[in-house]
Amino acid sequence: MAQPPQPPYGPPAPPKQGMSTGKKIGLGCGGCLAVLVVLFLFAGCVAVLSSGGSGDSATTREESTQEEAVQEEPAEEPAEEPAAEGEEAEEEAEEPQDVVLTAEAAEYEPGVLDSGGDHTSVYVTVENNGDEDIDVNPLYFEIVADDGTKKNVSLMAGQGQIDAVTLSPGQRAEGTITAEGAFTAASVEFNDSFGLGETYTAEVR
Numbered sequence: 001m002a003q004p005p006q007p008p009y010g011p012p013a014p015p016k017q018g019m020s021t022g023k024k025i026g027l028g029c030g031g032c033l034a035v036l037v038v039l040f041l042f043a044g045c046v047a048v049l050s051s052g053g054s055g056d057s058a059t060t061r062e063e064s065t066q067e068e069a070v071q072e073e074p075a076e077e078p079a080e081e082p083a084a085e086g087e088e089a090e091e092e093a094e095e096p097q098d099v100v101l102t103a104e105a106a107e108y109e110p111g112v113l114d115s116g117g118d119h120t121s122v123y124v125t126v127e128n129n130g131d132e133d134i135d136v137n138p139l140y141f142e143i144v145a146d147d148g149t150k151k152n153v154s155l156m157a158g159q160g161q162i163d164a165v166t167l168s169p170g171q172r173a174e175g176t177i178t179a180e181g182a183f184t185a186a187s188v189e190f191n192d193s194f195g196l197g198e199t200y201t202a203e204v205r
Contacts, residue, residue, distance in 0.1 A: 096129060097129060097200065098128070098129055098130030098131075098132075098134070098198075099126060099127070099128065099129065099130070099134060099190065099192075099198075099200045100125075100126075100127040100172075101124065101125070101126055101127075101188065101190050101200045101201070101202040102124065102125045102202050102205075103122050103123070103124050103185075103187065103188040103202040103203065103204045103205065104122065104123045104124075104204065104205050105122060105123075105185060105204055105205070106121040106122055106123040106176055107121065108120060108121040108158055108178060109121070109158055109159040109160070110157075110158065110159070111156045111157050111158045111159045111161065112156050113155065113156035113157055114157055114158070115154075115157070117180065117181075118180070118181055118182035119154070119157055119158060119178050119179065119180055119181070119182075120143065120151070120178065120179055120181060120182060120183055120185055121158045121176045121177070121178045122143055122176065122177055122178075122185050122188055122204055123160075123174070123175070123176050124141065124162060124174065124176070124177055124188055124190075124202070125172060125173070125174040126162075126167065126172060126173050126174070126190060127167075127171075127172035128167040128168065128169050128170060128171050128172070129169075129170075130169060131169055132169070133166050133167065133168055133169070134166070134167050134192050135164075135165075135166050135167075135192050136162065136163070136165050136166070136167060136173045136192065137164040137192075138153050138155060138161055138162055138164065138177055139153060139155070140190055140191055140192050141153050141162075141177045141188060141189065141190050142188070142189045143177065143179045143185050143187075143188055144185070144186050144187045144188070144189060145183040145184060145185065146183070146184040146185075146186040147183075149183075150189070151179035151180070151181065151183070152179060153177045153178065153179055154178055154179060154180055157178045157180070158176050158177075158178035159176070160175050160176045161175050161176055161177065161178070162174060162175030162176065162177060163175060185204045186203065186204060187201055187202060187203045187204055188201070188202050188204060189201050190202075
């Protein structure tokens with residue numbers, strides 16, 4: 001019997017065997033482990049980012065609260081400085097007085113009762129700036145010399161002597177007052193109650 005013809009390239013190669021079941025299981029487990037590692041790393045990154053963001057937000061809220069607290073605090077009002085002594089003196093001087101007194105140096109002219117010798121005269125004006133009547137009399141005046149001594153007025157020793165009158169509110173009187181001696185008059189004092197009431201002083205101009 002004749003033999004069947006042989007293939008030209010020899011006998012067919014045996015079929016290749018597939019991957020074993022163990023190897024497949026090993027590769028599957030390795031893939032799952034790799035996926036778990038990636039997920040773990042991703043979760044850690046997310047946690048770090050979340051904690052950092054919340055910290056920044058807390059810091060920002062705290063700074064904002066501090067700024068609001070500073071803005072809400074009322075500004076302290078500056079303490080009033082005490083008035084200087086000079087300012088207090090000016091305020092007292094500006095207060096209106098019941099009597100307005102002025103004095104000017106005047107040349108002495110002998111009057112009807114001139115007894116001779118040296119005399120010094122001052123021209124004065126008295127104005128009632130109050131609400132009640134005031135009495136004016138030459139004897140209510142004193143002339144203060146530049147050395148501080150006070151000189152009594154000599155009645156009718158000089159001409160133009162101020163009259164003895166009662167001044168109603170708004171009225172005024174004027175005239176000369178004269179004292180014995182040659183001196184420089186520095187100021188004049190007036191008191192309508194012989195020293196018992198208020199004394200008004202005017203510098204001699």
